[in-house]
Amino acid sequence: MKVSYECGPCFLRQAREALDLSTDDEDLKMEIMGDIFKYLADNFSKGTNSNKTGSTMHKMIKQKTGCDDPYFKEKIEGNEIALKYLPDVKKILKEDDSLENYVKIAIIGNILDFGAFTLDDDIESVIKGSLKKDLAVKDIGEFENSLKKYDKVLYLVDNTGEIVFDKLLLAKIKEYGLDITIAVKSQPILNDACMKEALDAGLDEFGEIVEIGAGTVGYVDSEISDEFRQIFNNHRFIISKGMGNYEGLTEIDLSEKDIYFLLCAKCNTISRDIGVNLHDMLLFKK
Template sequence: MNVVLDCIPCYIKQTINTLAQTDISEDEMREIIHQTLPLFPQLDPQGTPAENSTIVLRKVNELLGNKDPFHEAKKESNELALKLLPQLKERIKQSSDPLMMSLKIAVAGNIIDMGILKDFDVEGSIREAMEKNFARDDYSSFQTKLKEAKEILILGDNSGEIAFDRLLAEQLSELGIRVTYAVKDQPILNDATMEDAEHVGMTEQARVISNGSIFLGTVLKDCSDEFLQAYKMADLIVCKGQANYESLEALGKEDQRLYFLLRAKCEIVAENLGVQLGEMVFCLS
């Protein structure tokens, strides 16, 4: 998915949301914003929003002298999600289709996006996920492919959300499928890293690896050999969140292993997916 002009305000919004995690003054915030603006003409107009956002956000972190401005916020979102897990596990247990329920719970967690949404209602998102269907739904084809699958790779997205992904990994494991879960190599926004995977117990549920990359989403040319091997060997790949959609959507047109699981949280992504803003999707590209 290539950038459009409407992506530019989003770079600034992500910058402001990052600065809001700090205790610096408004004047200092304004100066950092001014220092990032000269980067904008250098951003690749043929790149993806995820790649260009990363370039801007890395500069913001550099100017802040803080590699992980969202560190405390990520811990809080993990704790919030962990408190909800017992009741969510019970919902899955009582469901007539536990795998579908775990997918809905995993996508409900996708509301935890501190780069785009300053405020979010996790419990409200869960209630909505229980009541609504996916706006685009390729679950039946996923089920068919699962019958032959032995290895699944889940591309993680945000902290907090990763706790809900643990329930999805658990359901897939119960089907006899080996699950590998990929996290970011370094902090960027509130994306999940190995620290988050350990915090929520994902490392106890699945094999967890770093993708070796500094970018939002999954930019294969920047990923580690270990990740690329896992990517190559996977029978199915579940791509969580907008940034993974932005960076892999074009590949998904050829690679029928890729399923995208997300909420459309911006109008450009929603339009690209052919859904309404805020709707949930589980789809092939």
């Protein structure tokens, strides 16, 4: 996806957050922020790829601070908090175990920033409230048809914390008899799930976990490994979680794929691109 004017302040917000997590050296933060201003001044324009721009910015921060994984603590805490709420979510699903509710739970995981929650927060109320909301775009019939049609699926995960809720949908998919391949980032980027976080959350219970060969914001086709490209090309049926993967995958030809996006539209640029309202929950086929 291409940037909009609103992506500019979002890049700077992310840069500040990553810098604060990477170093306490105020002079170094000032220097790096200046470098980011220069980079954006030279590269931020109409037609710029949003994922590649964000990935380059985070790479600059990691290289200059020497901190390879700024969100390390947030990722651990996100998974731990989500795992504590997993039994409660399972109880909720026992009341209505429809495929749609499992999809909603996976999308609710995309809504919740588990790294920002504590055990004192009423996450259960947020979950129950979101389950009562209708999906703004609901290609659930086509989705179930694909579950019945194919014998394998590639599942592109997004953030830590969120991946714990993905486990429930992965278990539901298993009921359809599909072989599942679960794709994670190869290097740390933001609070995205890498191999360690996926294993800690127990995703290997449901299928083989593979790395995409890159540590990019979302999916950046030019950065993935040859090994992952072969895996991607060998799958007709793909499930993509989160906005970052949507931004990247819509840059490439998907005409031969049955690909479904599960996300919450958390920014105006994404909402406008898809044609939905801000904060809408979506399951749609591209």
